[in-house]
Amino acid sequence: MEKDSKIFVAGHRGLVGSAILENLKSKGYTNLLTKTRQELDLIDQLAVKTFFKTERPEYVFLAAARVGGIVANNLYRGEFIYDNMMIQNNVIHHSYLNGVKKLLFLGSTCIYPKNAPQPMKEEYLLTDVLEYTNEPYAIAKIAGIKICESYNLQYGTNFLSVMPTNLYGPNDNFDFEKSHVLPALLRKTYLAKLLADSDFETVMKNTGHESKEEAMSFLESIGVTADRIQIWGTGAPLREFLWSEDMADACVFIMESVNFSETYDKDIKAIRNTHINIGTGQDISIADLAVLIKEIVGFEGELVFDTSKPDGTYRKLTDVSKLNSIGWKHKIDLVEGIKKLYDWYVQRA
Secondary structure, eight states, X not given: OOTTOOEEEETTTSHHHHHHHHHHHHTTXXXXXXXXXXXXXXXXXXXXXXHXXXXXXXXXXXXXXXXXXXXXXXXXXXXXHHHHHXXXXXXXXXXXXXXXXXXXXXXXXXXXXXXXXXXXXXXXXXXXXXXXXXXXXXXXXXXXXXXXXXXXXXXXXXXXXXXXXXXXXXXOOOOTTTSOHHHHHHHHHHHHHHHHTTOHHHHHHHHTOSSHHHHHHHHHXXXXXXXXXXXXXXXXXXXXXXXXXXXXXXXXHHHHHOOXXXXXXXXXXXXXXXXXXXXXXXXXXXXXXXXXXXXXXXXXXXXXXXXXXXXXXXXXXXXXXXXXXTTOOOOOOHHHHHHHHHHHHHHHO
16 A cells, blocks of 8 residues: 555444554555445445445455444344445445455454364364354354455455454443443443442433432443442453554554465465454453453452353454464553553543
8 A cells, every 4th residue: 555545444433443544544644535424324335336436445444344242243133244244245346346456354253153262263264153142243244254255266356354353442332232341341340430439420421311310220220339340141251352553553564565365375276264363362251351440440349240141152262373474463461451441431431
């Protein structure tokens, strides 16, 4: 990519897209194209067709997606598979039709089988059944990998796929129902600390309630009080977390230095698993994560695990040897990242 290349960042307001946009700016890229969902609905095939014919981007970062944690994935199964399939099919297909030089499709490590060997290598894709709670989302992302591979092989495009591990960082989603585990735990712990400190004004502002009683009643309904926090599952599952700005740096690095032809063994006729994992190669249990967040926030109450709720996949640790072999490694460790995110959130809460 040249510094003045026309680059479209799809999903630039989200956790992933906003981090990629800022990384591009920091590296001196000046011709950056963004559209809000109101300006361009990526589910609308005609709108996407018109956009690509009119704007003619040279490079595309496909970070737009419908995302959420275990609750949202399980509740909104139809939306998660339909919306994500439509978004990626429209953007990838019209990138091909309009001569986009290179595209980076962002998926998720939930593409791997529920019982995949750990750490998860790219080659484990489609070797066993998926975790049920996020199966629709995972299938959509697998389809995204396959459409990129298929277009590259048939049409000679240069479309890459990366699979980031669990991300957290600025512009994260802190919604109680739709957020991922780390921001959800951080917000719950912060509110429990506010309750313990009797800072009801900030509690009401944060939850959008007009009275102390309403706010406390709502928080109690989701397991947050001044002396305890209720957490879904047993706390035993292990998860890997990557600072979103590190992820963005990896994505830009890959777009700058890697081509599709370099993502597979030339001696193998069946070309598959060309995607690249992005992660740290390190994980932590949900229980230990909750304790770590509790210490950083300064909450002294109890952590209660609701074992009647699902845990999801027991372990999801990425093998990042492919990524490391091309010259990239993460910089921000988990403790530093949580402190940075907590400071970011409190300033805006």
